[in-house]
Amino acid sequence: MALRGVKVVELAGLAPGPFCGMVLADFGAQVVRVDRPGAVGDVSRLSRGKRSLAVDLKRPRGAALVRRLCARADVLLEPFRHGVMEKLQLGPETLQKENPRLIYARLSGFGQSGRLATVAGHDINYLALSGVLSRLGRSGENPSPPLNLLADFGGGGLMCALGIVMALFERTRSGKGQVIDASMVEGAAYLSSFLWKTQNLGLWDQPRGKNLLDGGAPFYTTYRTADGEFMAVGALEPQFYKLLVKGLGLESENLPPQMSVAEWPEMRKKFAAAFARKTKAEWCRVFDRTDACVTPVLTFEEVAHHPHNKERGSFVTDGEQGVSPRPAPLLSGTPALPSLERDPLIGEHTEEVLREFGFSQEEIDQLYSDKVIVGNKLRASL
Numbered sequence: 520m521a522l523r524g525v526k527v528v529e530l531a532g533l534a535p536g537p538f539c540g541m542v543l544a545d546f547g548a549q550v551v552r553v554d555r556p557g558a559v560g561d562v563s564r565l566s567r568g569k570r571s572l573a574v575d576l577k578r579p580r581g582a583a584l585v586r587r588l589c590a591r592a593d594v595l596l597e598p599f600r601h602g603v604m605e606k607l608q609l610g611p612e613t614l615q616k617e618n619p620r621l622i623y624a625r626l627s628g629f630g631q632s633g634r635l636a637t638v639a640g641h642d643i644n645y646l647a648l649s650g651v652l653s654r655l656g657r658s659g660e661n662p663s664p665p666l667n668l669l670a671d672f673g674g675g676g677l678m679c680a681l682g683i684v685m686a687l688f689e690r691t692r693s694g695k696g697q698v699i700d701a702s703m704v705e706g707a708a709y710l711s712s713f714l715w716k717t718q719n720l721g722l723w724d725q726p727r728g729k730n731l732l733d734g735g736a737p738f739y740t741t742y743r744t745a746d747g748e749f750m751a752v753g754a755l756e757p758q759f760y761k762l763l764v765k766g767l768g769l770e771s772e773n774l775p776p777q778m779s780v781a782e783w784p785e786m787r788k789k790f791a792a793a794f795a796r797k798t799k800a801e802w803c804r805v806f807d808r809t810d811a812c813v814t815p816v817l818t819f820e821e822v823a824h825h826p827h828n829k830e831r832g833s834f835v836t837d838g839e840q841g842v843s844p845r846p847a848p849l850l851s852g853t854p855a856l857p858s859l860e861r862d863p864l865i866g867e868h869t870e871e872v873l874r875e876f877g878f879s880q881e882e883i884d885q886l887y888s889d890k891v892i893v894g895n896k897l898r899a900s901l
């Protein structure tokens with residue numbers, strides 16, 4: 520796999536950090552998650568392919584243990600607000616002095632500087648501060664976040680993973696690691712570059728929810744079908760729009776011109792009435808494999824069984840029969856091989872990891888007796 524042999528120390532955090540670590544693990548990196556003793560586990564369930572070491576970082580010997588891991592690691596991934604790592608004597612200056620090749624990835628909400636750097640927050644706060652949230656939501660309603668996908672994952676975990684891979688590549692030339700300041704505000708904003716760069720094209724002149732791509736256009740939105748399901752319509756270009764109108768059984772002559780914004784509400788009503796006449800399955804038979812840009816809105820129960828997704832194997836089933844998306848993108852030569860094992864238990868691999876990183880049994884026993892580390896009793900009894 521593309522990241523085979525890359526050693527990552529991931530300090531346990533909430534969703535964005537674990538997702539970043541999982542992406543690296545899916546593509547072959549050896550990811551050790553450093554858990555807090557007594558923690559419940561990765562509640563975001565994004566730990567496939569990782570191992571868990573439980574150590575109390577608040578104890579000086581706990582921090583010293585992580586310093587020793589980082590001396591032999593390629594990447595450190597920390598998910599805390601600014602200043603936490605410095606307090607633990609685990610800041611970049613300390614760790615990169617011992618290991619100048621270390622790539623020190625800092626995944627935070629507001630970044631490592633600025634008045635909000637030490638303030639708590641979640642996806643919706645970062646999305647709001649990025650400006651993107653102001654553009655999301657139906658006309659006449661409050662701005663509405665698209666779950667926690669854009670800041671936590673798109674602009675956070677994934678952007679951080681990209682930074683790590685770029686730093687790994689750069690290190691092949693310079694031999695040096697560097698610090699990655701991955702702010703979710705800036706990551707989400709960066710994802711929205713298209714909105715910024717097209718401001719003067721007239722795409723965004725209308726209020727939220729009345730523009731071409733934010734649900735305002737009747738040919739770029741969703742419609743309810745006779746059985747209470749939904750179809751997604753994305754017929755932007757005239758040649759595809761013509762096929763949409765034909766598939767709906769409507770006559771272009773009886774409709775206003777496609778781009779007549781003022782008459783979009785009237786067009787939407789006609790399209791809605793048409794979609795309400797057939798079930799989702801019936802509309803699939805009308806539009807499947809045509810260029811009308813009409814697709815079923817698939818539920819999580821349906822998506823893995825859809826013929827196209829099935830043909831590509833786009834979803835995987837793990838050892839516990841849990842279904843989840845296959846890693847993307849698909850690399851032809853070194854594809855990701857996601858682990859199908861269950862997520863690690865807290866401290867399940869404490870001893871194994873410490874031995875691998877050169878700790879003697881005597882040192883390990885001492886760390887146990889001083890309660891600096893914990894293993895997993897369940898594992899021991901397995």
Ligand SMILES: C[C@H](CCC[C@H](C)C(=O)SCCNC(=O)CCNC(=O)[C@H](O)C(C)(C)COP(=O)(O)OP(=O)(O)OC[C@H]1O[C@@H](n2cnc3c(N)ncnc32)[C@H](O)[C@@H]1OP(=O)(O)O)[C@H]1CC[C@H]2[C@@H]3[C@H](O)C[C@@H]4C[C@H](O)CC[C@]4(C)[C@H]3C[C@H](O)[C@]12C
Pocket residue numbers: 530531532533534535536553554555556562563574575576577598599600603606607626627628629638639640641642643667671
């Ligand atoms: C998982 C579900 C979905 C969450 C996604 C959500 C929408 C997000 O946006 S997550 C993104 C959050 N932001 C960031 O990640 C940006 C950077 N991080 C931060 O800003 C902060 O970390 C923080 C704000 C997220 C948390 O702040 P906090 O003060 O807790 O922590 P920090 O300041 O970072 O400092 C860390 C401190 O911890 C110490 N530490 C760390 N490791 C160790 C260690 N190994 N040993 C010892 N000490 C350690 C470190 O030293 C720091 O100490 P100091 O502070 O003293 O310096 C979740 C959505 C809903 C959740 C559920 C819900 O809340 C109900 C339950 C609540 C219950 O409490 C837990 C279970 C819940 C079911 C809960 C479960 C999940 O969280 C959810 C499902």
